[in-house]
Amino acid sequence: MSPRATSEISSKIDAIVDEISDELIEIRRDLHRHPELGFEEVRTSGQIQKYLDNLGISYQTGYGKTGIAALINPEAAGRLVGIRGDIDALPITEESDLPFASENKGVMHACGHDAHTAIALGVATVLSRLSSDEAGRAMVLFQPAEEGLGGARAMLADGVFDQNKPDAMLGYHNWPLLDGGTVGWHPEVSFASSDPFDITVTGMSGHGAHPHLSVDPIVATSQLIAQLQSIVSREVAPLSSAVVTVGKIEGGTARNQIPDTVTLQGAIRTHSEDVRAATKEAINRIAEGVAIASRTKIDVAFLQGVGVVKSDPDILENVVGCARDVLGEDNVICLPQGSMGSEDFAEFSSRIPSAHLRIGSKAKDRKTMLHRSNFDLDEICIATAVRVIANAVVRLNAAK
Known part of the structure; x- marks a missing residue:
């Protein structure tokens, strides 16, 4: 496709986005008012289906319970480009004073997935209004349960790619540290692995006055936590990235009793598979050592996590180049480092050449960040993302 043709399509995309922006904001606010937790997004899924029905876009439901896969121009020639938008909320009580604040007590869109859903619907709208020759083929995934519940894995297990597997995947996340109207990218790692x-530290209970007749799991736990923090400082190379966090401790019921057990919950995050494996090995080794030294029994169980999100260089080059054309050079920011947050988009990017962008969403009226109870975003991020991603789909298909 010639540069002139691409420019003409970009102008069409701008016109469509201008037309639908207000509607996309209303969709986002409706979803914000009615948030749903992972695998429970029944109303959210229903609203998405109504919107797709009005567009005349074909889709299939039931992937990961509430997930949806929409196909646009399925008969067109060339590669199939996938776009993922996550749709779930968090178990957080909203304290934002927004006029469209959550009406579902204890549940909140504190990570901006309401905006992500609106973006995915916007991209679907734009591509459906272009001709099949202009847009090419696309698959838009509306994914449930991104927040640590394995929604991407569940969609794959339900066969979302059995009949139509994308040749390239595009992901995005709003980013409150960047101004609205910008996008950010990183050439290596977008998001960390998370495991x-x-x-469980098991000792032997007894009276606090006679510790020698007990085996104290609380003392052992304190030693264990201190030793775990030495992994990053003494076993991971200083220029590598890793975090070991213990976020929950439970043990004991009385000030004068030594309990039988203490339980811990935590997570490790890394930017490389080698560091990921080494950190797991170190936790197991330290646990064994502390158990011997403290006469306790320590059991470590790693739950199913997600891998590192890395972009394919060729796909990323196309997407970043497209973003520069759409937004201007100054509004496309090469980030100094990848995030230590995790994203189960890794389930897709580990299987399919992908690119992931962070969409500037810094709120103008409050100081906030993802997963805070006062979270809100600059809604210009919706139109920004739709423009960039729709143009990127066109460019990727033109480069087939």
């Missing part, structure tokens, strides 16, 4: 772990 949750549970640890």
Whole structure:
């Protein structure tokens, strides 16, 4: 496709986005008012289906319970480009004073997945209004349960790619540290791996006045936590990235009793598979050592996590180049480092050449961040993302 033709399509995309922006914002606010937790997004899924029905876009439901896969121009020639938008909320009580604040007590869109859903619907709208020759083929995934519940894995297990597997995948996440109207990218790692772990430290209970007749799991636990923090400082290379966090401790019921057990919950995050494996090995080794030294029994269980999100260089080059054309050079920011947050988009990017962008969403009226109870975003991020991603789909298909 010639540069002139591409420019003409970009102008068409701009016109469509201008036309639908207000509607996409209303969709986002409706979803924000009615948030649903992972695998429970029944209303959310229903609203998405109504919107797709109005567009005349074909789709299939039931992937990961509430997930949806929509196909646009399925008969067109060339590669199939996938776009993933996540749809779930978090178990957080909203304290934002927004006029469209959550009406579902204890549940909140504190990570902006309401906007992500609106973006995915916007991209679907734009591509459906272009001709099949202009847009090419696309698959838009509306994914449930991104927040640590394995929604991407569930969609794959239900066969979302059995009949139509994308040749390239595009992912995105709003980013409150960047101004609205910008996008960010990183040439290597977008998001870290994340591996949750549970640890049980078992001793022998007894009276606090006679510790020598007991085996104290609380003392052993304190030694274990201190030693776990030495992994990053003393076993991971200083220029490598890793985090070991213990976020929950439970043990004991009385000030004068030594309990039988203490339980810990935590997670490790890394930017490379080698560091990921080495950190797991170190946790197991340290647990064995502390158990011997403290006469306790320590059991470590790693739960199913997600891998590192890395972009394919060729796909990323196309997407970043497209973003520069659409937004201008100054509004496309090469980030100094990848995030230590995790994203189960890794389930897709580990299987399919992919690119992932962070969409500037810094709120103008509050200081906030992802997963805070006062979270909100600059809604310009919706139109920004739709423009960039729709143009990227066109460019990727033109480069087939």
